[in-house]
Amino acid sequence: MITGNKGEWSEIYALFKLLGDKQLFLGNKDIEKLEGLVYPIIKILRTENNGNFEYSIQDEIILVSGDEEVLKIPISDFKDKALSLLNAIKQNKERTFSVPEIEEFMQSINCISLKASSSAKTDITIVVHDQRTNQQPTLGFSIKSQLGSPSTLLNAGKTTNFIYKINGSIQPQEINRINSLIVKRGKKESADLKGRVKAILQNNCSLDFYKAQKPIFSNNLVLIDSLLPEILSQIVFDFYSSEFSHLTDLLNKTADKNPLNYDIENEHKFYEYKIKRFLTDVALGMMPSQVWTGIYDATGGYLIVKENGDVLCYHIYNRNEFEDYLLNNTKLDTASSSRHGFGEIYEENGELYFNLNLQIRFTK
Template identity: 30%
Template structure:
């Protein structure tokens, strides 16, 4: 598997080894709250709508699946987690094997690690709120900072946005950046998402979102100072106020809603009903192997998450040949691609 997929397995092992669900601030530092605890972990099995349940009891992890049960010493899981972290950190290859997990995974009845294309939730956690003694089962998205940035929105041809220039475009040795710098001063016609489903999804989040993203992409690809962070591009667009909003702080609000929808529910090619499949929040594997956590049911953590997404997400450039963008067709039409990383 790739580094991100192995990181999901590592996050799972780390959650088992530490029952405290420690929330993080916008910089991913621990807030030292012990209000929430992980009571059990539910991982999708290879059978649709069935899960493997993992519970810590008396220094052992009990795995339950479809009437079957197995027990594993907690020390074995901690040992495998440590070895897996070292492998992820030291591997020079993006994709690699880690056979030490095979025996443990068999005892866990071979659950799935990677979420499906339309599913933002990687694992489900049963969380106990110690202040109310209430339990809830929520889906969480797992992201990894091991070995580099992680994707918040994967690039595809469905994340292309279409533009029309006012006249014929001629850019020698064209690249997306060269094209961006050429068209940035022009009075462009913003035609929006090339994917009709994604267009509907974006309008469900906010009616101004599709236009906002179109402007942000022009600023990103046409940047002279290599601006790429969402917060910096937002500041540039808000200063120009191309949507003629009465309050320019609304640009940040609109983008925040988009980042949240993208992180927890919406995918480009599937019509979105507004529901969050990862309704619990996000778990991030930090470069030092520790976990940072955001819990949507906690209002303070919710605010920290919005700030984290706005401050740390950035645009990136995908393969132009694979995703068919960054070139001119019919003399004055072109596409820019939306790829967002954390």
């Protein structure tokens, strides 16, 4: 029996839906269809444990081929199964669940697992016809679903910690008090991170960016833009010291402060441009723990499975729409401070430091 969560089942839904629609619809920053812009789909490629399979679209028939075997499946079957699966995903309240009727159909078309075995960021590979260039590129897409919990764009870890030096003096007793500040949500207790930052500032101290905790992440950021560690450290600090969490709000706040003293007399969008570059690189391949070469893994972009069942494409050909989507639909989120080692004042070589963590999640 195949079981999975809503996000995992959404990958199979996207496969069925795209084969049923026979085309990719492009989306804008508000996750709505861009009218008149579509890519006809020629075929979808999928790697399973038992081989490589092609789902080729020919009129109203899908040809499923792998090794010798060729199956002919009516497109109406994919449309019907997509609708059934969408309803099953929406109605299910369990964290993981099975859909026997869909599993039976999956096995009949050599689709034996929820996640195609592929590289880290690519969930589905599609060959499209690009009418502008008259070419047929093979594009890898990462699938993000709005049917389940909002997914993360940048996962938290010690790899995404920023270290701040505390300038000013705090008495040991006060340090213990600050480090013990907690917040209660129902029966759960967690570190009061915003309260701790506020308490440090109330002791007439400042939190000044020192460095990113891990050199690989720091150098990945510098590769994208030499001043990106400083820009992100300001955004992270503003998240933990204000009411803002949406990236657009935090970015505007940083741009207003202009901490790097850019020449903004002619209204150059320095901060927005650099953060969009960062978000795009994260979306298409950059991971904090691995050396980033600048080579995109998901060569196509993102597919978004909307709550209403539409599947929208954000393509790096349409880079402006893709960047606007990423910026407008993400927020900073608080990860576990105990697991990732941040949120407590500590001393090293007679100096006080405080770590804050960067995690970016989609808003929908």
